[in-house]
Amino acid sequence: MWKEPRRISSVARGNDMSKKPHDTPLLDQLKEGPWPSFVEGLKRLSSDEDKPYAGMMKDLLGQLEHSYENRMGYWKGGTVSVYGYGGGVIPRFSEVPDKFPESSEFHTLRIIPPAGLHYSTDLLRKMCDIWERHGSGLIALHGQSGDIMLQGCTSENVQKAFDELNEIGFDLGGAGPALRTSMNCVGHARCEQSCYDEVRTHRTIINGFLDEMHRPALPYKFKFKFSGCPNDCVNAIHRADFAVIGTWRDDIQVDQQEVQNYVAKVGRKYMIDVVITHCPTRALSLNDDDTLEIDNKSCVRCMHCINVMTKALSPGKDRGAMVLIGGKRSLKVGDFLGSVIVPFMKLETDEDFEKLKDFCETVIDFFAENALEHERIGETIDRIGLANFLEGIGVEVDPNMVNHPRTSSYARMDDWDQEVEKWRARKAEAASASEAAE
């Protein structure tokens, strides 16, 4: 049961370096088995008697064992931050500080990793050294939003730990009603299926809106995620308010010789069962000479055939990205997947990136001004309707935004002719633009 906050003075914490460890018979059972054990790690830290965190980790193990015994959690929130920022630290105060005084303050610092989660051992070692001096020694790589989570810091040490991390290039991530830390897939760095420069896009967007991350003032959280292709390895459609996903507009690139090699290796039946018939829009056909025919106009760029035949097939050359907005989990109206808002945009020139950044700003501003408190942007769209949202952010309708047109007749359509005119005008404009380009 929840109790009033209780602070333990640093005097009461004591400096007894040879503090006796708590018995942890339940946790000890998680030391066994072939998978790496987090309990062994916690125990190692608790027995580092010459380190400042040994006592804290003994009590942390004690509290965790207490949870395992009673099947209840014993942390509560509070307010802890670093100078100049309003978020990024997750405060945790124990509800059982009398039993486990040294881990009574066990805050997390959410730290933004290098985009794409690339590290040199030197950088990781420096981070560990700082956390050895000021924290618990416990680090999660990585949290669900993509943060390095430095778990276990006293209120007193939060600023010290952050200052040193900040000096070697790390910044604090997002928490609360704010722009959150983002993620991109490995992408351009080591994947041939990548359709845009994920690192540049990720850093351009997030670093362009750091004020929204560090000084939380949005109605609720706002998450970006960046996946290089429709395989969506960072789960952007489900998990991001704003998903940027790579795709292409022209034809799949085919190396017919490699297609034939593949068929020769796996056999025609396997090729038909596993590649041809798995195509969701029946766009594939196997020719009599074991080459592949692709109806590219019917292709929805799902990636399946490219995933299976990595040597023979690759995404087209006219690559770019699409934007889906509104993904989120249950709270409070139910689960949403992001839905298509921008079916395609190029991401190559400085102007392209500037255009995406401006668009993000428009969407964030719309969210800030129109979402209700504690409402995700997907819920706002659900509440006001997609058409109103599009009008609010200045995006024209596109049939790629829907699975199918409306099935309900209950709508007022007396401006039908004006809307048809808009569509025709846009089509004419697009036609003359493409003529001019040729």
Added chain:
Amino acid sequence: MSEATQPRRPIESGVMDPFPYMHPLLKKNYGQWKWHDRLRPGVLHHVAHGGDEVWTVRAGTQRQMDLHTIRKLCDIADQCAEGHIRFTTRSNAEFMVSSEAQVAPLVEKLQDEGFPVGGTGASVSMISHTQGWLHCDIPGTDASGVVKSLMDELHKEFIQEKMPNRVRITTSCCQINCGGQGDIAINVQYTKPPKINHDLVGNVCERPAVIARCPVAAIRPAMVNGKPSLEVDEKKCVCCGACYPPCPPMQINGPESTKLAVWVGGKHSNARSKPTFHKLVVAGLPNNPPRWPEVTEVVTTILYAYKKNARHWERMGEWIERIGWPRFFELTGLPFTKHHIDDWRGARKTLNTSTHVYF
């Protein structure tokens, strides 16, 4: 304020530039990769347009790592790889090397140090998990312990690629579901309305915000024992726990009432079928630390039914889509109850409005 006590202003640097930390071959061939294949489970081989090749060895970690584990990974990277590590979204560590000859010693070293090599292709990768009792303020269960127990059991499916397609498992310690969607998801399911400590509500909770948080409008203001508090219409309450984070005196957890549920068929990728949400299969499983054996039993039952019956490249949800839910419940031996029928917004779209049935 004197010079000495002037607080340090943060350098608002944001997302770090990864290029100084990236493996040199990845940096050199950024955006220039041509194709890839896999030498063995856990080993990727990428070839660039210019002819450069890089080998990547993937190894599982416990995610919640102590300094010594991270330093050990660094030692391995310095001794057997080329000083660089990257991580996947599922907490696997990846080591890049520039020659095939370095692969076998690296694999051996990782295995000797207790890091399983695998998690690629049609394997069961590391379970994505949340904070649980270790660090969350509202958890119904632990996360690291559930994952450790399951991965001990599924270790053999991590180090080989013998599944029909990749299997992504997630866990979440409350119904907010921070763990996200998965082929198999193990999530907390509360079974009782919150127990309210009326002495504390007035001082601790912003009551209108708590009332607004309830998805079924079951919370209303009340005076209890002369103090301003909140009450819950327990007939309306769906026991979701949404009121608990903004109002800790509305305790949603109980050692017996907090249960676990298993969901299947969530998929992030757009490959073949569109992304999907996971669907309920089993609820009412006991929250049983330290190893949650009842959960493991259900998960392995589902997993091996999928392994035995699905076609190559079918994800869990796609397999069920083909064989139908009646056959899924038959093959797994799991019961179908009234609780499997959705009654939330849009539920009608989940009903079978056709003559398509399976016998």
